[in-house]
Amino acid sequence: MVGAGAVALMGTSTALTGVAKATTSIQIDWCWCTLCSCLFWAGNNRESTAPCPWALGYHNAGETLYQMPINYPGSGSPSDPSSFGIQAEWSWCSACSALFWGPGVNNSHCAGTGTTHNRGGTNYGMYFGTASTGTDAQGGWDWCSLCQELFWGNGDNAAGCCYGNYDPSNPNAGEGIGYGPHLPGSSTDYVMHYTS
Numbered sequence: 665m666v667g668a669g670a671v672a673l674m675g676t677s678t679a680l681t682g683v684a685k686a687t688t689s690i691q692i693d694w695c696w697c698t699l700c701s702c703l704f705w706a707g708n709n710r711e712s713t714a715p716c717p718w719a720l721g722y723h724n725a726g727e728t729l730y731q732m733p734i735n736y737p738g739s740g741s742p743s744d745p746s747s748f749g750i751q752a753e754w755s756w757c758s759a760c761s762a763l764f765w766g767p768g769v770n771n772s773h774c775a776g777t778g779t780t781h782n783r784g785g786t787n788y789g790m791y792f793g794t795a796s797t798g799t800d801a802q803g804g805w806d807w808c809s810l811c812q813e814l815f816w817g818n819g820d821n822a823a824g825c826c827y828g829n830y831d832p833s834n835p836n837a838g839e840g841i842g843y844g845p846h847l848p849g850s851s852t853d854y855v856m857h858y859t860s
């Protein structure tokens with residue numbers, strides 16, 4: 665994958681075993697939110713309609729456009745720092761438009777619903793491991809164990825978690841008061857690929 669990045673993986677998977685496989689694809693229009701640090705899908709005007717936990721407004725897209733693989737099987741070992749590959753089962757929330765770890769939905773926190781994220785049916789794959797990082801990619805993305813979202817923190821906390829330091833007695837507290845930092849839940853370094 666070095667140098668070739670996601671492009672080398674594009675295409676339609678072939679059913680070699682006779683068992684039908686889901687069609688793979690690449691989805692564009694994913695952005696980093698400059699306010700809450702999450703990765704969110706900005707298509708369909710979601711930048712103006714998807715709730716952001718920061719100051720109770722909407723997400724604000726950075727300039728960079730990212731791409732997300734759909735229906736790719738998992739590969740590599742996310743807990744091994746020397747490994748790289750794809751971790752499947754990441755999900756999109758139809759309420760806040762953020763990407764989050766699908767299997768963690770019951771422990772998630774969403775600025776759009778006030779409870780857990782809405783898990784869409786699409787199976788997104790997250791690249792991990794800096795060994796896979798070429799010029800078309802960016803490491804430093806993390807999984808938040810509080811809200812389950814992917815966020816850019818470069819291995820550290822980053823502002824904008826809808827659950828960090830949340831004060832139930834003051835649910836409408838604004839920027840920097842009711843909403844604290846995301847918390848990296850693992851040492852896995854996730855990698856986003858740019859849209860060329």
Ligand SMILES: [Zn+2]
Binds near residue numbers: 698699700702715717
């Ligand atoms: Zn946001």
Ligand SMILES: [Zn+2]
Binds near residue numbers: 759762773780782
């Ligand atoms: Zn959500």
Ligand SMILES: [Zn+2]
Binds near residue numbers: 810
């Ligand atoms: Zn968080």
